Amino acid sequence: MIERLVLGPLQTNCYILYKNNSAIVVDPADEGDYIAQYLADRELELYAIFATHGHHDHIAGATALSLITNTPLYIAKEDVPLLNRLQQTHKHFTGLNPGPNPKDIVLIDRKEFVFPDLKIEVVSLPGHTPGGVGIIFEDNLFSGDILFADGRAGETSHSYSSPIKMAESIHFVKDFKGRVYPGHGDYFLLP
């Protein structure tokens, strides 16, 4: 099952993937305490918090959610420099303080992750950021800021972005056979 919560000033999609009582969160956006309460109300046990990439609007809630639920944040090592600037960037863009970095961080170092009742595959989707990843759960791809429902692609104007890698990542998303759940806006299904 998939739940979407739209959170924070930038209307970021936070996804809760679950089966039976096992859950993982993809992009805690902000309002980590709200997500923790949402999970608790539904008696869902959280096993992992995944970051599709290190942008502040996608991971500002990681600290609170990680602390409350005692669950690690999984992020690609190439985006750790962005995580390390999280407090600064989130304050700059939203005026809010996300707190210090989560203490419990797992670097994404393989393709397959198995949690009780849940199996996911992680694919590398760099370009928008160096350590962008997509999370595949059943026939669904959670793709972060690569491609949106209106056909727009994510920004590649940052110094650390790569338009060449982005083109490959966009290809991957367009070729995906199933639903694509982006970091902002509605899901879409490509022919």
Ligand SMILES: [Zn+2]
């Ligand atoms: Zn982004």
